[in-house]
Amino acid sequence: MMNTAVNAALNAAVEAIMREASERAILPRYQSLVAEDIVSKAVDDVVTVADREAEAMLTERLAALLPEAAVVGEEAVFADASVMERLGHGPCWIVDPLDGTNNFAAGKPPFGVIVALADRGDILGGWILDCLTGRFCHAGKGAGAWIDRQRITARTTGEDPPVAAISTIFLDEGAREKVLTHVAPHYRLVDIPRCAAEQYPRLVTGVNDISVFNRTLPWDHAAGVLFLNEAGGKAARPDGSPYRVDEYERRDLIGASSPELWDDFAEVVAGI
Numbered sequence: 001m002m003n004t005a006v007n008a009a010l011n012a013a014v015e016a017i018m019r020e021a022s023e024r025a026i027l028p029r030y031q032s033l034v035a036e037d038i039v040s041k042a043v044d045d046v047v048t049v050a051d052r053e054a055e056a057m058l059t060e061r062l063a064a065l066l067p068e069a070a071v072v073g074e075e076a077v078f079a080d081a082s083v084m085e086r087l088g089h090g091p092c093w094i095v096d097p098l099d100g101t102n103n104f105a106a107g108k109p110p111f112g113v114i115v116a117l118a119d120r121g122d123i124l125g126g127w128i129l130d131c132l133t134g135r136f137c138h139a140g141k142g143a144g145a146w147i148d149r150q151r152i153t154a155r156t157t158g159e160d161p162p163v164a165a166i167s168t169i170f171l172d173e174g175a176r177e178k179v180l181t182h183v184a185p186h187y188r189l190v191d192i193p194r195c196a197a198e199q200y201p202r203l204v205t206g207v208n209d210i211s212v213f214n215r216t217l218p219w220d221h222a223a224g225v226l227f228l229n230e231a232g233g234k235a236a237r238p239d240g241s242p243y244r245v246d247e248y249e250r251r252d253l254i255g256a257s258s259p260e261l262w263d264d265f266a267e268v269v270a271g272i
Helices: 008-029 049-065 074-079 081-088 101-105 173-186 196-204 218-230 259-270
Strands: 038-042 045-048 070-073 091-099 112-119 122-130 136-140 144-147 163-166 188-190 210-213 234-236 253-256
Touching (some): 008 091, 008 122, 008 136, 049 091, 049 112, 070 074, 074 081, 091 101, 091 218, 122 196, 122 218, 136 196, 136 218, 144 196, 163 173, 173 188, 210 259, 218 234, 253 259
Parallel strands (some): 070 091, 163 188
Antiparallel strands (some): 038 045, 136 144, 210 253
16 A cells, blocks of 8 residues: 555645646636537537546646556546556546536536545545535545535434435436335435535535435545545445445445435335
8 A cells, every 4th residue: 555645735735736727727618618629428428628638737737746646537548448457556546627527518517626546446535626616625534524624524414304316317217216216205305416526515514415326437436435434424335335446347336424324225225
């Protein structure tokens, strides 16, 4: 395992890099994109010139910050899937240069920048920047979770029934119907923001109690999982096993604002 601690100096350096990418590559293009700036990657998934420029900037700066760490960026993986192999072989930065790209391309929030630091599958640090508000969430393994300069403890909504933000986008019709049939009677279902950079903070700040994620790619979830767990909530696989960045082909992940709510929800979905 790498010896680099996620300390105040590293936090400050990563924050500066992320804010620079936001201010130089992302925000100048917000609500200013033209058709040729947006390219379809897959059904209901796009990439913009801002994603690519931000990733290039983040990759260069983060690589210089910790030369011993490889970089795994979302757009680099899209271009060459073998980049994912870096996740299991040593220290690496994991970069989502523009999370919530569909929102950004539509000229609406939320969207953000996500960076994580991992070593052989274990998440050591996570950083989440909301580009428009400037909110900066960060966590270090064993060091707690923070929003800007304030240490944060996850809080529930306090609502009965609890509030569940559940994505069914990647489920087939049968699986979607099962989720809605079994879960809806126990929870108040709300829309997802289609942006992990917003969804994980919602679980910590008392906006949502539960979130379920079907696809669990590391650039979307590594930082948020660490942030939620370090804040005293719980993010784990439905069987209770921890999320690891080198197990990206596994599906399904449950996040909750408290371990008790996580247990209750896992019991509900176990019967589906």
